[in-house]
Amino acid sequence: MRVAIVGAGVAGAACAAALGQAGWTPTLLDKSRGIGGRLCTRRASWTDAAGARHDSVFDHGAQYFTARDPRFAACLERGRREGWVAPWPLRVRAADGSAVLEAADAQVAVPGMPALVRALADGVPVQLGQAVTALERRAGGWALHLGPDEPVADGFDAVVVAVPPWQAVPLVQPVRADWARQLAAIDLQPCWTLMAVAQDPGGEAAPWEVVRPARGPLSWIARNDRKPGRTVVPGQVHWVAQADPVWSRQHLEHDAATVEALLLQALADQVGGTSPVVWLHRTVHRWRYALAPRRPAGSPPAWWDGRSGLGVCGDGLGGPRVEAAFLSGQAMAEAMLR
Template identity: 45%
Template sequence: MHIAVVGAGLAGVTAARALHEAGHAVQLFDKSRGVGGRMSTRRTSWTPDAQREHPLAFDHGAPSFTATDPTFAGFIQDAATFGWVAAWAPRMAPGSRAETSTRWVASPDMPALCRRLAGELPLHRSATVTGLARVAGGGWQVLVDQVAHPGTFDRVVLAMPPAQAAALLQAHVPTWAMAAREVAMTPCWTVMAVFHQAAPEWDAAAPSTGPIAWAARQGSQPGRDVPDNTAADTQSWVIQASAAWSAQHLEDDAATVSAALLQAFQALPGLAQAEVQWQTSHRWRYSVPRNAPWAGECTAWTDDALGLGVCGDWLGGVGVEGAWLSAQALADAWCDADPAAPGHCHPSPAMFEAA
């Protein structure tokens, strides 16, 4: 079968890889310039003087993830064996929420796991899918910026936030569209900053109160290049606001948001002398699902007759693990689920060697 997968975050590339390994011809579409979705790393630069430009990298999407489901944990252990991911045990700031599980990061940056899974699969970048059209006799045509993409597809997978999926589903499965709209996605304001004198004796903070949900020193994660901070004794940090604070300040201007979060960051232990040298911000309107009502019961939606499927963390459970589980559930539904059968949909160690 020819299958279009709309969305190249972890759910999309996981589904695409599994379906490809089962023998299907898969094409990926994403509105961004690359893969990764919320597993994102911002690359930019800072020029403190006229003599030298300093490259910067910030893991400003999902900063790390856990692996508690046995199936996903097995996948992550395989990925670690091949250097795709690495365990991270950051030194936590005093007063942080307790960490009970091993944290993982992709290497050398957060989108790398998605790039590995996407591999050689056809990927249409900067391609905003604005509609789906039924083809006479069955099948689908994908509309990119209102223009029909060449060729037709037997099936389409939507791996995107629920509000965006609902817009594409409305004309074809209105009940799915209605259900998707019931899922609330929380926003997240994120500040990326370079500080002078910001080297406390800890790598990350998860305050139990205040506007900040998470702050992490870039370069403390394994597999990362240490930021080039030698010229000015500086440190790069990612500061992410809580869902409640982000929702309350969703439409505030970036300068106001940045000022508030930077002030809260400087109030953390050991940062009283921290001075902002450079900063920018990003507003994630769709960060993590506030509610995933079908998690554990209906982790993916598929309609074989119509040739439509939907997956994402809002179906499989919050976060990176939920996105992967949902994508695997969708692939299993469209493939032979018997692990001994040819073309089964669980990635194997051989996949890592070939990618």
């Protein structure tokens, strides 16, 4: 069975891995330049005031993952053995400036968050830069339209759509209008993310890596360069700050420069101390579809129509956690293999 999986995030890769192990032939397609979906890492090149060039790395999507289900726990255990997963006990700043251990079971992918998806998709053909615009059921199988100037990919026995619900709607509409209506009703919340490099003020290092502001635009601040497997650059501090979903929705269509200035000030207010922060580099990224709602009790984490050979999975159906996307992809493969 040849299967086209649209979306090379956690759910798509988990589905592809399970199908591949069962002897099927999955192919992952994604419109982006790299795999990972929201398990992503941004690499930025910038020049300082003296003209020196620097390269910085930011995990600007999902920040970490935990495992409750034995299947995902086994996946992460393999990752720890093979070196692409590492524990990151979250030390969060308390009100008095000390550290509070929030999650001893938090883990990250190494050296960047996409490493988890790369490991799942190992051995699976991946076609990047392929924006699937429409699906068509033909006599010889499924055909994927890749845009007006691109050839059609066809001959697939089945198609799995593993992208955010609003992106999935136009793809499934011609075959399953009922699915399209349900997907359109799923509300994924947005998130503006700030990535910034500051000059290291020196002094004793703080005993924490994460701040969870109680008020203001930001809901999460992390020292990205203190994550396991990341590089500490002398004289620099690397921050990732994610805005509150409500604030992000209110500022969703604002220009990037305005959002950057607001979030940069909010970050400085939280981590600046008594001296002004000297910013060396900063940029923002807008996630339109960032935070999935919790899966209603009893609802399936993946949908499969065996008669047409069409399926849908992803965190829009599975829930907000990285593990939920993984389990949604697994459930999709299990339904197909029955």
